[in-house]
Amino acid sequence: MISKLAEIVGEEWVISGDEAKLYSYPAFIPLKIEPPVVVLPGSEEEVISLVNFLNENNIKYIVRGSGTSLSGATTPTQGEVVISLTRLNRIYSLDNFEITVGPGLANFLINKTLGNSNLFYAPDPSSYVVSSIGGNISHDSGGMHTPKYGTTFDSIIRLKVLLSNGHVEEIGSSNFFDPTSIFVGAEGTLGVILRATLRLFPKPEVSKTILASFNSIDDAGKAVVSVYKAGVTPAAMEFLDKNSIIAIENTQYKANYPMAEAILLIELDGYSVNVEEEEVRVVSAIRNNNGEVFIPKDEEEKNRWWWGRKGAFPSFAYYSPAYLTLDANVPRSTLPTMLRFTYEISKKYGLPVANSFHAGDGTLHPLIGFDPKNADETIKAIKAAEEITKLAIKVGGVPSGEHGIGIEKIKFMKLYYSEDDLTLMRRLKATFDPKRLLNPCKLIPPAKNEICNTVNRIHTYLLEGDI
Amino acid sequence: MISKLAEIVGEEWVISGDEAKLYSYPAFIPLKIEPPVVVLPGSEEEVISLVNFLNENNIKYIVRGSGTSLSGATTPTQGEVVISLTRLNRIYSLDNFEITVGPGLANFLINKTLGNSNLFYAPDPSSYVVSSIGGNISHDSGGMHTPKYGTTFDSIIRLKVLLSNGHVEEIGSSNFFDPTSIFVGAEGTLGVILRATLRLFPKPEVSKTILASFNSIDDAGKAVVSVYKAGVTPAAMEFLDKNSIIAIENTQYKANYPMAEAILLIELDGYSVNVEEEEVRVVSAIRNNNGEVFIPKDEEEKNRWWWGRKGAFPSFAYYSPAYLTLDANVPRSTLPTMLRFTYEISKKYGLPVANSFHAGDGTLHPLIGFDPKNADETIKAIKAAEEITKLAIKVGGVPSGEHGIGIEKIKFMKLYYSEDDLTLMRRLKATFDPKRLLNPCKLIPPAKNEICNTVNRIHTYLLEGDI
Incomplete structure (x- = not known):
């Protein structure tokens, strides 16, 4: 098999053994499984040849980008060949309000390319400096600008996708039987994204940052709702709890935030x-909920505040060597309830927790610290995460807002969806991937007759543990 | 069969013979075909029983609402039982920014129900007074407010759908394998919409109407592009050509428009x-393109202008007893080219043409007059429509922006989509409707082994004529 793969992509682009370990897990820490081989095709034609070869020989495979999946969507659990698309990183065209790029391009490079033009690409997951556009699409990634500009789905104009039978399809540009909504967020279980045409927005003429501090989480939660009730859709509205603030202030991300139970970092943009009108309304929404308002005194302070927010995840190292990142999306009005529950869970399991998240769209991000060298503690962290996700579903939320299901949340699909729903998903998957070769045993809980191997007890717990 | 149907819905709700003729064609005039029987279920349970009965007995069926399809999507061409959902018109709940309704409810009744609340439902197809929400969803209907608020798809939060196997699914609320984008606009070929939860928007605090008149179609087209380049997204931007203006001014829709080659009727809304800022930019975009600006002097004049626009289709009776309505969606920059071509085609075929359409989103609506009593002239009108649609595809457009494919444009699917695309669509259809009972021989051109009966030469031409 390896010689055939090398024939397609060239010997230097086929990796196995020690080097392949680099691809043994994405950003989802609890599970490391080495792939038998990693292939890095350099062109769309090579990807098509690879898929045809794998399909003809019934070989399972996973397609990945930069490996930033927090849900283990690209962890090779079933001995799959891993295809990395990082070399497919071309910018094909830039026309007016559209850009067409390869799936391996890092998100960040789009805005870097646009430079001083008056356009920008809106979706900005925290991983944007490295995460690839193909991965963003496959997870329907959100980001700080989601409340106003939507998730990755909302920025997709067209996709060129490769199906497992070797056919190349253009999707998204049509009105009829358009499978875009099932492809986006499918975590690579349906086909390969070869090329994406993305929507660009005109840069806002003005943007304004407001920081609000609160002595209670409830007040902060109410302020979020009040801002929307005042008819304002902020470009971003980020929430940091006290644990996050402490971590940020004690690491290189130090932002000189006011010490408080919670802060909201808000961005307004437009004419x-x-x-100006939105600022008046937002300031009043904050003060009506007992918040204190801060305006950055200069560009430097503004940038420092946002840089601090970007450091919320990495600065969690202050508490713990590794963490799980949840991402349930819940109704905005339930945010205080959810937050209080994360602190209870922290106490119950004896694991550190911090919350920093996109309050504007209700996507929570509790971080739960654990020591990945300790399998017992790892499973304990997973259990803590499960309790939080269960409550999120109970209050009307969705198990994942933007990080995907992967292997991390696969059991929760059974809590959130009915067996009929799952059957329909399996039928849709079979339409695109009749041989079940593409990223098997991920996203959709396996049907009764579907065999999924497990490699250790963490894996077994993720796939089959009680919920 | 009829006695079984009567058992399910009650005798008075099963219609055949002369009464069923009322359901022999929707607003698509060229083809009248009587259904063997029409059933009007009164509850979701009755719909489920009907679908189970029809499925078990391999009986083809069509589901329809108010019958306003302009593409013949609900014309019963294959002897189908017609299920009318007009009795499923309940409003189930109205919560904050969401409303849940039955599929038979007329679009208009949502905003009537909202009354003086501060919310509104945005999608407003011209047929909104009668057309049903189920039909709007099945055609992904747009309307005057599409440029700012999107099509029906953008206002859907959740759908409760009935699949042909009798399973009821909730779609749209999830992130994973969500089939909403294939269900919306599927023209009833995939399943039955039982209930829709729709997004409501806060009513804008202010709205402002601006009318612009132009001595050339090119200038009007350029002004449309300039408005967007100025960073303004109008709530509505409607285009009327001279032929439309003449028709409106000579019928009950008389609006006292300035006589011009083209007018744009623009609505701005927001704080x-x-x-105010948008008005400055729009007025400058109009004047820079040699347009003259008019502001309504009072509420009455403003309403008259919009009422005139609403009368653009019915007032076409001034030219002709019936008309075909095209709805290709084209890049905004090609609007003048497309319009000029409609006048050439009018001359070539000796048939009247008028253009009134949503310039904001590039959806053309050329009306082509013909005498439906004359089969030769009907086919001539269809041929004229085909030439226009072909050019629309050539300049980068889509054959249908909002009226759907139905039977009217089924051949064009082959021009716009590759055989691989169509194969994928057929596979998706088979996933939901393996027996091909739901609205067969519509939307997707039949596969080679699929038999479609034709009833007359117009039908044959629509289905099989040269393109």
Whole structure:
């Protein structure tokens, strides 16, 4: 098999043994499984040849980008060949309000390319410096700008996808039987994204940052709802709890935030008259909920505040060597309830927790610290995460807002979806991937007749543990 | 069969013979075909029983609402039982920014129900007074407010759908394998919409109407592009050509428009400061393209202008007893080219043409007059429509922006989509409707082994004529 793969992509782009260990797990820490071989095709034609070869020989495979999946969507649990698309990183065209790129391009490079033009690409997951566009699409990634500009789905104009039978399809540009909503967020279980045409937005003429601090989580939660009730859709509205603030202030991300139970970091954008009017409304929504308002005194302070927010995840190292990142999306009105529950869970399991998240769209991000060298503690952290996810579903939420299901949350699909729903998903998968070769045993809980191997007790717990 | 149907829905709700003729064609005039029987279920349970009965007995069926399809999507061409959902018109709940309704409810009744609340439902197809929400969803209907608020798809939060196997699914609320984008616009070929939860928007605080008249179609087209380049997204931007203006001014829709080669009727909405800023930019975009600006002097004049626009289709009776309505969606920059071509085609075929359409989103609506009593002239009109649609595809457009494919444009699917695309669509259809009972021989051109009966030469031409 390896010689055939080398024939397609060239010997230097087929990796196995020690080097392949680099691809043994994405950002989802609890499970490390080495792939038998990693292939890095350099062109769409090579990807098509690879898929045809794998399909003809019934070989399972996983397609990945930069490996930033937090849900283990690209962990090779079933001995799959791993295809990395990082070399497919071309910018094909840039026309007016559209850009067409390869799936391996890092998100960040789009805005870098746009430079001083008056356009920008909106979806900005925290991983944007490295995460690839193909991965963003396959997870329907959100980000700080989701409340106003939507998730990755909302920025997709067209996709060129490769199906397992070797056919190349253009999807998204049509009105009829358009499978885009099932492809986006499918975590690579349906086909390969070869090329994406993305929507660009005009840069806002003005943007304004407001920081609000609160002595209670409830007040902060109410302020979030009040902002929307005042008719304002902020470009971003980020929530940091006290644990996050402490971590940030004690690491290189130090932002000089006011010490408080919670802060909201808000960005407004648009025409200047519009932003002025929104500022009046937002300030009043904050003060009506007992918040204190801070305006950055200069560009430097503003950038420091946002840089601090970007450091919320990495600065969690202050508490713990590794963490799980949840991402349930819940109704905005339930945010305080959810947060209080994360602190209870922290106490119950004796594991550190911090919350920093996109309050604007209700996507929570509790971080739960654990020691990945300790399998017992790892499973304990997974159990803590499960309790939080269960409550999120109970209050009307969805198990994952933007990080995907992967292997991490696969059991929760059974809590959230009915067996009929899952059957329909399996039928849709079979339409695109009749041989079940593409990223098997992920996202959709396996049907009764579907065999999924497990490699250790953490894996077994993720796939089959009680819920 | 009829006695079994009567058992399910009650005798008075099963219609055949002369009464069924009322359901022999929707607003698509060229083809009248009587259904063997029409059933009007009164509850979701009755719909489920009907579908189970029809499925078990391999009986083809069509589901329809108010019958306003302009593409013949609900014309019973294959002897189908017609299920009318007009009795499923309940409003189930109205919560904050969401409303849940039955599929038979007329679009208009949502905003009537909302009354003086501060919310509104945005999608407003011209047929909104009668067309049903189920039909709007099945055609992904747009309307005047599409440029700012999107099509029906963008207002869908959740759908409760009935699949042909009798399973009821909730779709749209999940992130994973969500089939909403294939269900919306599927013209009833995949399943039955039982209930829809729709997004409501806060009513804009201020709205402002601006009318612009132009002595050339090119200038009007350029002004449309300039408005967007100025960073303004109008709530509505409607285009009327001279032929439309003449028709409106000579019928009950008389609006006292300035006589011009083209007018744009623009609505801006938002906060007052925002609308003021947008007005400055729009007025400058109009004047820079040699347009003259008119502001309504009072509420009455403003309403008259919009009422005139709403009368653009019915007032076409001034030219012709019936008309075909095209709805290709084209890049905004090609609007003048497309319009000029409609006048050439009018001359070539000796048939009247008028253009009134949503310039904001590039959805053309050329009306082509013909005498439906004359089969030759009907086919001539269809041929004229085909030439226009072909050019629309050539300049980068889509054959249908909002009226759907139905039977009217089924051949064009082969021009726009590759055989691989169509194969994928057929596979998706088979996933939901393996027996091909749901609205067969519509939307997707039949596969080679699929038999479609034709009833007359117009039908044969629509299905099989040269393109």
